[in-house]
Amino acid sequence: MEDTIFLTKASLPSYDEYVEEIKTIWDSNWITTFGPKHSCLESTLMKFLQCEKTMLFTNGHCALEMAIQAMGLSGEVITTPYTFASTTNAIVRNGLIPVFCDITPDTCNIDSQKIEELITENTSAIIPVHVYGNVCEIETISEIAKKHSIKVIYDAAHAFGVKYKGVSVATFGDASVFSFHASKVFNTAEGGAVCFDDIAFGERLKCIRNFGLEDADGIYPAGNGKMSELSASLGLCNLRHFEENVNKRKKLTEAYVGCLADIKEITFLKKQKDTVSNYAYLPIKLSNRENRDFLYINLQKKKIMCQKHFGIITSSFSCYKDRFKGNTPIAKEISEKILLLPLYADLREEQVIYICDVIRQLIEERNF
């Protein structure tokens, strides 16, 4: 009998590696506010993500909210409801109006063919999400943005380390925002980053990250977005093992696909062409809500944790329902069919085989 198999498990370096990394912090007593670990992680990530500039933040949400503020947007922002609460909340909390665009079933990303019809004279930006690390239709989105002189901020929280046609995902749009939360492929416990190349934007963002202060004067009404030295140290350690972890996730993903390939009831999202994946999540698609919910309940009864994704699309949240424009039937339908299965670097292949056996049994017993 197996113990509980969790949906995800935070990647950690060895205890000794972390202790070694933080020794200098105990010597200097510098535990937060732009210390040496912070600047080391910023420059290391800049190289790793192959972008002009990387700025660290307390968490991914804070990074997104502050990137939106620094971009100086107004009016309406076209975005996707098939995302984590953070994307929509960051738009609304900046006093902007989200306009919801539908998604494509292949990637679960914003459907670039449906963006232009939503643009009005009040539109100032597009905020797409690279869902499950699938890369958005960046060429089309960039053409639309250029044509209408609007900004693009990618919520790249799922896409750390992803490359498209050999180019890092961090370089797309006017800014790309990452989350380094414990549940993400690369973590600093809590943390996030904004990648960009515009110097003036960077100056504003830097100021906004630090309460909007400039020489004791407040020039923006802003909060606190600073990452601590302890988080930055964890990031420096975790980054050393990132590639090895992605390779482990890749093997496990292939094991899942191999084991479940002959089950007609289950489909995987299509593998993207020209893309280096980070294997961040393992979404499977069922044919309807009843079957998805049946698997969800019964896998948990067998101590296999899984997640309905995204349980409720953000446009249907109690706080947003009927408040904003956008008809998104595909997003709604997909959100009723997707289930995330356990995936993390330390998951063992035997556990994947066990999970797949349980899924097979449940499907056969129910005969759906």
Ligand SMILES: *Cc1c(COP(=O)(O)O)cnc(C)c1O
């Ligand atoms: C995790 C996540 C965020 C928020 O990141 P935090 O670091 O948890 O604040 C934003 N958007 C998406 C799509 C996410 O998955």
